[in-house]
Amino acid sequence: MDWVESGGGPLLAAPASQLARWEGSTDDEGPVETWGDYGRACAVEGYIGLVGVGAGQGLVLGDEPATTTYLPDERLFVRWAAADSESELVDAARQAVHDVEWEEELGWDVDGPVVLFDSAWPGATPEPGNHLKIDLAPGPYRVRAAYTKDERTWMILVHLQPAS
Template sequence: MIWAESVGGPLALIETSSVGEWTGYEGDYERACAVDFVDVIPFGGDAQALIFGDEPAATAFLPEMDTFVQWMYADPGVDVIRALGTVTDARWETGPIFEISGPLVLLDAALPGADVTLDQPRQDGFGAEALSIDIAPGRYQVESADVQPDEHTCFRLHRFVNEGE
């Protein structure tokens, strides 16, 4: 599992076709930092970014669940999939609607989109600065929940529920 990490700010989920319009620290980053939890912001011409803004937590995508998982705290080396399999009582909070028409990139919101390297761990020891994400095109309700599989582990989940299904 590859984790995306920012160097201290939010992460942005952007369609690949628009990633070059994301200006990062040169403009869009300030608006991304204004997001308290999860929300959609406009940028560029008519593009939108879904911002994970509450915590600068390492984030991975679980394609089999159309869910992003943020590492809040856990013992090093914990098996994330196994830990999430024990969760039965998540309380999902309704978030924004996000429309997807093609492949996506999850990136450190501080970085200009044209400059990111996809799916490669950073040389400074952080996770990847950007991840390729594939979610089927559609209109999605984003729902979020904090889950604690045990007293040593907490993840924040953001799942995408297709409104067309």
């Protein structure tokens, strides 16, 4: 299973069709508002938010700079807060997605596949070995997010549901 790590800021799932339009961090001096596209991603509060990426929208995975993977069968981003192993975390996520109380929700329109990467990097050249291409069918999605934990695993879940 492939995971995407953050250098300290939010991750971004950007439309593959608009990826080259994301400039990443253009300046990391001064207030966050001056940090280019990365600054816009950092300004998102909570677990999820949307930012413009060219003619589309990118889904920001915020709150924690957590290592993240995507489970395509569940249409689920799993953000690792604490677990003894990858398999333990993934198993717990597959169970939790059915029972979790979702804390945040938004609508997201996609035109097809997206790429998950560290938002500080430019989309035209995402960090080698640290990004995932996610095949999504074009259309609207309901995106829900929640933090959940049990005795051994802590995670943030971001679930995508086709809205039509």
